[in-house]
Amino acid sequence: MGPPTDRELMVALMVEMNHIAQDVCRQLGVSPQEQRRAALRARKTQTRARPSARLIAAIEGAGDVLSTWRRDRRYRGTDGSPRVLPIRGAGATLATLVRQCAPQIPLAEVLATICSHGEATIYKGDRVALLGSSAILTPRTPEVTLAWLLTQFRHVADTTMHNAAIPANKVKGVGLFQRQVAGFLSEKAFRQYAKDVFPQLQELLSQLEAGLSLGRRAKPRANRKECGVGLFVYQDSGIIG
Numbered sequence: 001m002g003p004p005t006d007r008e009l010m011v012a013l014m015v016e017m018n019h020i021a022q023d024v025c026r027q028l029g030v031s032p033q034e035q036r037r038a039a040l041r042a043r044k045t046q047t048r049a050r051p052s053a054r055l056i057a058a059i060e061g062a063g064d065v066l067s068t069w070r071r072d073r074r075y076r077g078t079d080g081s082p083r084v085l086p087i088r089g090a091g092a093t094l095a096t097l098v099r100q101c102a103p104q105i106p107l108a109e110v111l112a113t114i115c116s117h118g119e120a121t122i123y124k125g126d127r128v129a130l131l132g133s134s135a136i137l138t139p140r141t142p143e144v145t146l147a148w149l150l151t152q153f154r155h156v157a158d159t160t161m162h163n164a165a166i167p168a169n170k171v172k173g174v175g176l177f178q179r180q181v182a183g184f185l186s187e188k189a190f191r192q193y194a195k196d197v198f199p200q201l202q203e204l205l206s207q208l209e210a211g212l213s214l215g216r217r218a219k220p221r222a223n224r225k226e227c228g229v230g231l232f233v234y235q236d237s238g239i240i241g
Helices: 007-027 032-044 051-071 094-101 107-116 142-164 187-209
Strands: 120-123 127-130
Touching (some): 007 032, 051 094, 051 107, 051 142, 094 107, 107 120, 107 127
16 A cells, blocks of 8 residues: 555544544543553553453354354254254254354353343253344443454454555455445434344345354364454444544
């Protein structure tokens, strides 16, 4: 891409980026003193830790369990619907799913998560049934919220920088899809719009998910990288940045 051509504009944009970070931290209850301490630690720390990745991995691991349960034929009945599974034991059980999809998370923790934040339920004491979708409702805590935001920021930044680095005369089709549609709606119309597009986006994500593998390694030496698609509805509230 080359260096910035308008240094003053770049500084102004960096100020805006810092304002966004400050506003998000303020809404999450992070004090100015804690923000300054974090900024100082970031400048001094040589290694890059990702505590957000560890936190989100635990949540996504439970989601992967539900998704595999719905997609893998070993865990589906003859009609294609998810089977009621024994919680423990060998074969097609929840314990087997957890070992496959979230080996770093204890079985009891996954069971509690998919029942409290997913659409699974205990059945006859020692079995579990998946009643609805494979979605996991993220716990609403400031820590999880910020970890989720950081994950989304990182993914958007990766795609944006990848696309920006492609020369303008490069053949089409090498960039990663990145589009956004925008318009103007009243508050009432926006609420209805958000409600109407929800099932369409959910169905699209379900179709796109079918092409992704939940396993990090297909073979012992096959090093895979996380990849996926993100879709979201937004409304510019005017209170961030």
